[in-house]
Amino acid sequence: xxxxxxxxxxxxxxxxxxxxxxxxxxxxxxxxxxxxxxxxxxxxxxxxxxxxxxxxxxxxxxxxxxxxxxxxxxxxxxxxxxxxxxxxxxxxxxxxxxxxxxxxxxxxxxxx
Numbered sequence: 001x002x003x004x005x006x007x008x009x010x011x012x013x014x015x016x017x018x019x020x021x022x023x024x025x026x027x028x029x030x031x032x033x034x035x036x037x038x039x040x041x042x043x044x045x046x047x048x049x050x051x052x053x054x055x056x057x058x059x060x061x062x063x064x065x066x067x068x069x070x071x072x073x074x075x076x077x078x079x080x081x082x083x084x085x086x087x088x089x090x091x092x093x094x095x096x097x098x099x100x101x102x103x104x105x106x107x108x109x110x111x112x
Contacts, residue, residue, distance in 0.1 A: 006020055007024070008020040008024060009097065014101055017097070040076045046069055050069065
């Protein structure tokens with residue numbers, strides 16, 4: 001059985017919040033991202049080459065290949081943007097949680 005990653009939102013203490021936050025940030029690193037960037041770069045280069053030959057030689061299959069590879073590159077780019085937006089939104093949410101925990105701790109220490 002694998003370890004279940006619990007979200008920082010369900011933490012009961014400051015220490016538990018930071019431990020869960022560190023686990024979430026460590027699990028965020030995807031080893032396949034550089035590979036996908038390399039594939040997208042190679043595909044974009046192939047798209048440029050195919051489009052240059054398609055415009056000069058006017059072969060229908062070159063048009064089909066560069067349009068297909070260009071569509072794949074656009075899909076990969078839109079997914080990368082969507083993923084970056086999701087990470088940015090999660091970072092904002094975690095910053096709000098961290099501030100809320102800090103305010104809670106500050107109020108607790110002021111009352112003592």
